[in-house]
Amino acid sequence: MAEPGPEEDYFSRRFGDLLHVDDPRRLDVMAAVGSRQRSSPALHAEEALGVQMLAYQIDGRHEQAAGPEAFLERMKGHPAIAAELVELSALLQARSTLGAHPVPGLEDTPLCLHAGYGAREILTAVRWLTASRRVPFQAGTLSLLSRQTELLFVTLDKSEGYHDRIAYHDYAISAERFHWQSQNSAGPDTLGGRRYLDSVTNGWQFQLFVRPRKGEAYRACGPVTLESAEGDRPMSIVWRLQTPLPARLFREFSVLRGV
Numbered sequence: 667m668a669e670p671g672p673e674e675d676y677f678s679r680r681f682g683d684l685l686h687v688d689d690p691r692r693l694d695v696m697a698a699v700g701s702r703q704r705s706s707p708a709l710h711a712e713e714a715l716g717v718q719m720l721a722y723q724i725d726g727r728h729e730q731a732a733g734p735e736a737f738l739e740r741m742k743g744h745p746a747i748a749a750e751l752v753e754l755s756a757l758l759q760a761r762s763t764l765g766a767h768p769v770p771g772l773e774d775t776p777l778c779l780h781a782g783y784g785a786r787e788i789l790t791a792v793r794w795l796t797a798s799r800r801v802p803f804q805a806g807t808l809s810l811l812s813r814q815t816e817l818l819f820v821t822l823d824k825s826e827g828y829h830d831r832i833a834y835h836d837y838a839i840s841a842e843r844f845h846w847q848s849q850n851s852a853g854p855d856t857l858g859g860r861r862y863l864d865s866v867t868n869g870w871q872f873q874l875f876v877r878p879r880k881g882e883a884y885r886a887c888g889p890v891t892l893e894s895a896e897g898d899r900p901m902s903i904v905w906r907l908q909t910p911l912p913a914r915l916f917r918e919f920s921v922l923r924g925v
Contacts, residue, residue: 671744680724686883688762689781700751719790733797771889782883823879838919841910853898
């Protein structure tokens, strides 16, 4: 029996942050990392990005910046942990009912439509976090200038863990329509507000990620387009989803409207 590696206890604890994973491609990456042999060939770009997502989800602190190869080397020193990762992948795969459908507009990323992700996984998938760049992120939106794409991170239940002045009111109106309140700094006369209002002609796209509560996984709901907007600081916007929400997500995302 192999001797325990130096990070055995650490990895066992951190695997709890993988229990939300239901994307088939992410689960394949987990299994591949766990079964990867010492003589395995170099990673190609898509594999490297998947391993980077896994590494940053397990290593939760922003100072833990390193590349996918370094993470694989750590795994090689922990054969029991690698086997545990393979087992965890199989259990989560058996539980998942998702198909591997790319998120429209983000087809060059590993993200799967309606799958669950931690914020670090999403930020790594869109290459905002990299092997050499890992900085804290706490905002509700992220503008990716090179893509002309803004990511909208929505937490529906804000009854815990938020400042009293934060009172955004977000919920699914129907499977195709989502009510969202912008950050308090956005208005019709601000740069951010105009980005939303002029999105029919300015080339910007918006991707919606929704979680029921703080501490739970975000669901990748796909691209949304502006249907209507009113108000000022914050703005109340109704987005139309390109892909309707599955019934189970609509029920979950609409029931919290009174919170």
